[in-house]
Amino acid sequence: MQKDTGKHNGIASSSVRNIENKNLLCFNGYSVIGAxxxxxxxxGIGCLVSDFSLPFLGAMGILAIVGSLLPSGxxxxxxNEAKVVEFFGEYIGTSFGMGLRFTVPFSTKRSVSLKIESTNTSVMKVNDADGNPIEIAAAVVWRIVSPAKACFNIENYQSFISVQGETALRELAGSYPYDSNSTVSLRQNSTEISQKLCAILQSRVGIVGIEVEDARISHLAYSSEIAQVMLRRQQAKAISEARVYIVKNAVSMVDEVLSHLEAKHGIDLTDDRKLKFVSNLLVALVSESETQPVISVE
Structure with missing residues (x-):
């Protein structure tokens, strides 16, 4: 008795990962039925002509036996469907043609959908590149491009794409900050993040014949325990940036007013009066409340 070593012609059994689609030898089913x-x-006509001689009756019996076996083919x-066909455990090909088809009888046929599908990952709590806990989820659009790999390299490709989507999302979230003005961030650079997520996913699921069409973040938020703190931080940052913008423009306006007074009206203020004028005008421009006029009686 020959011992099965898990190899065939010197090739390890793990080489099934390199399996490629083969075109199945099949025929139009209606043509086979017609034949x-x-x-x-x-x-039947031959039997009638030969008056039901023994040779023709034998041929009729053989044809009946063969005819009883053909329906299994x-x-x-x-x-948008493919059939992956095996014959006694050996992969013999994949059929992409539509309609009624005929192939080797007693073969095992597995249907694989070629339609575009989508998978939504669950909302996960992970840490971003800065160590902040965030909640994140993604929507992945994919389709099968190699039915043979999807059948032979993985038991359940539906659950596989879901698990790999969550793993890739964790890796992505740990590589980028939630928000940043100087580098690529999860919140502000959706296009770059989507491309990176697609690349990570494709490197993981390509081995099972799946092609990632699109992958985008569908949920992104700070974790509940730091959400209020980060909200106040964002508000303080926004207020600070707004004040810098207001002051910068106010100084520019004051400079233009002084230049206009000197150039157009010939008004040349002393340093003290210029300092007082600049101070009063900046207060009027920058103040958040309405300014009240003060008349000097000096």
Whole structure:
């Protein structure tokens, strides 16, 4: 008795990962049915002509036996569907044609959908590149491009894409900050983040014949325990940036007013009066409340 070593012609069994689609040798099912009917009719006519001689009766019996085996070779393929066919445990090919088809009888046929599908990962709590806990989820759009790999390299590709989506999302979240003005961030650079997530996912699921069409973050927020703190931080940052913008423009306006007074009206203020004028004008421009005029009686 020969011992099965898990190798075939010196190739390890793990080489199934390199399996490629092969075109299945199959025929149009209606043509096969037509050929069977023509053959049966011709044999029947031959039997009548030969007055049911023994040779023709034997041929009729052989044809009946063969005809009883042929139905197992018929199968139906729908639009955007493929059939992966095995014959006694050996992969013999994949059929992409639509309609009624015929191939080797007693073969095992597995249907694989080629339609575009989407998977939503669950909301996960992870740490971003700055160590802040965030909640994140993604929507992945994918399709099968190699039915043979999807059948032979993975038991359940639906759950596989879901698990790999969550793993890739964790890796992505740990590589970028939630928010940043100087570098790529999860919140502000959606296009770059989507491309990176697609690349990570494709490197993980390509081995099972899946192509990632699109992957985008569908949920992104700070974790509940730091959400209020980060909200106040964002508000303080926004207020600070707004004040810098207001002061910068106010100084520019004051400078333009002084230049206009000197150039157009010939008003040349002393340093003290210029300092007082600048101070009063900046207060009027920067103040958040309405300014009240003060009349000097000096």
């Amino acid at each position: 069977m009917l023509i053959g049966l009719t011709g044999l 018929f199968f139906i393929n729908g639009p």
